[in-house]
Amino acid sequence: MDSDSKSERKAAGRRKKSVNTVASKQKNIEMTSLNTNDKRLLHELLVHKFELQMQNDELNRMKDELLVSHDRYAALYDLAPVSYFTLTEKGVILEANFATATLLGVPRSALLNQPISRFIATDDLKSFVSHIKKLLETSFVRLGPCIVL
Numbered sequence: 001m002d003s004d005s006k007s008e009r010k011a012a013g014r015r016k017k018s019v020n021t022v023a024s025k026q027k028n029i030e031m032t033s034l035n036t037n038d039k040r041l042l043h044e045l046l047v048h049k050f051e052l053q054m055q056n057d058e059l060n061r062m063k064d065e066l067l068v069s070h071d072r073y074a075a076l077y078d079l080a081p082v083s084y085f086t087l088t089e090k091g092v093i094l095e096a097n098f099a100t101a102t103l104l105g106v107p108r109s110a111l112l113n114q115p116i117s118r119f120i121a122t123d124d125l126k127s128f129v130s131h132i133k134k135l136l137e138t139s140f141v142r143l144g145p146c147i148v149l
Helices: 003-026 036-079 098-104 122-138
Strands: 085-087 093-096 141-143 146-148
Antiparallel strands (some): 085 093
């Protein structure tokens, strides 16, 4: 089942529910002074308003689910017992977990926006750069300004 037909069915279901809800609400609205065209327009506006409210509710529900998921993965990253950090292509640290800060002996905030080379011994820097170049030539995923190896 593709997502297009699934979303079309959901939209049709929302529309049907909207029409039924609006029909019940229209009974409470004084409509005797309206002509047929105005009644039809009012009905369509009410249906559209109700559909937008339902879509907004669904978006808020999805946002809440995404926040929970984000928090869960952020905790996994931050509290992992191994060192994780995210670098830009130029080797600047964008993110680092607590294990990285502990390993390097500096507060996590002191790592951010610093070049990784600052934390690598001068004797090992050439080897590190060579290793990163090899990784970049083989397999990586580019996510905006950073690379996932």
